[in-house]
Amino acid sequence: MSHVPESDLDIPRIWVEFTDPAEPGQRFRCDLTWLTSDWTCIFGSGCRGIYADRPDDGCCTLGAHFTDREDVERVRAVAERLGEDEWQHRPGPKGFDAEGRLRRSAWTEKEDGARRTRIVDGACIFLNRPGFPAGAGCALHQHAVLMGEPPHTTKPDVCWQLPIRRTYRTVELPDGSSYLETTITEYDRRGWGPGGHDLDWYCSGNSEAHVGREPVFRNSADELVELMGEEAYAALVVRCEAHLAAVKAARTVRSRRMLPLLVHPATLAAGGPGRRPSARKAPPRTTP
Numbered sequence: 001m002s003h004v005p006e007s008d009l010d011i012p013r014i015w016v017e018f019t020d021p022a023e024p025g026q027r028f029r030c031d032l033t034w035l036t037s038d039w040t041c042i043f044g045s046g047c048r049g050i051y052a053d054r055p056d057d058g059c060c061t062l063g064a065h066f067t068d069r070e071d072v073e074r075v076r077a078v079a080e081r082l083g084e085d086e087w088q089h090r091p092g093p094k095g096f097d098a099e100g101r102l103r104r105s106a107w108t109e110k111e112d113g114a115r116r117t118r119i120v121d122g123a124c125i126f127l128n129r130p131g132f133p134a135g136a137g138c139a140l141h142q143h144a145v146l147m148g149e150p151p152h153t154t155k156p157d158v159c160w161q162l163p164i165r166r167t168y169r170t171v172e173l174p175d176g177s178s179y180l181e182t183t184i185t186e187y188d189r190r191g192w193g194p195g196g197h198d199l200d201w202y203c204s205g206n207s208e209a210h211v212g213r214e215p216v217f218r219n220s221a222d223e224l225v226e227l228m229g230e231e232a233y234a235a236l237v238v239r240c241e242a243h244l245a246a247v248k249a250a251r252t253v254r255s256r257r258m259l260p261l262l263v264h265p266a267t268l269a270a271g272g273p274g275r276r277p278s279a280r281k282a283p284p285r286t287t288p
Helices: 069-079 139-147 157-161 194-198 221-228 230-250 256-262 265-269
Strands: 015-020 023-031 108-111 114-117 164-172 178-186
Touching (some): 023 230, 157 164, 164 221, 178 221, 221 230, 230 256, 256 265
Parallel strands (some): 023 178
Antiparallel strands (some): 108 114
16 A cells, blocks of 8 residues: 555545536536645656556556547557557557458457456556667657647547546436536546545546646646647636635734645645746656
């Protein structure tokens, strides 16, 4: 288990709601406590992996479950461009058809009826292991960085969204009208289903990973724009900046007790926000 206690799953949170500027029939409900936290991916720089006996896997041990056919085809198109020097577990010639298309069975499999990336030697087929010349980590992510592309355009949806969670629900109002509510929040252990409680280590609520140089809404800007749209993201930034200003105002001796209500506990435990940039020890973002 983690050497550093994780935050409680039911910490107090500050939420903001606003109408989607691009779609009046939709409202966003956003978790300011999470989005202004200092979380960052520490894969390769302190990440313990979700299972203690596979610390080098990060959160790739279980493979990636796809959201829909479009998700599968988008990733397949990228995978077909990867050479053996980029992808350690690239399928051999039999994994491709006569037209050079990657056979689905060569890199995906079914688990309880749901399609996911194939597991090879105990982890996702796209995970390059320590010692591989191109470096350890997700081959899809590494390819994106090499080509100057945003990683979220090359990876399965669940991989680039984690640990941001987007959910939907229809809200019925007393006058008979309704609207679609889109929630943007932290993908905590419960997001993994019942098995999430059995993970040996998990990053989102752990102060070991709350060492980012920028808050989540900034360091995950590309992902949030993809999840929300540019106009809604711009509206979110205004509200996040206002929240950070409130946190700064609360950082006085007399208001110290207010901070746990305004700041993610893992960020507080890590010494932020408000640390000097030189004091932050976050590594470059190398999401697996």
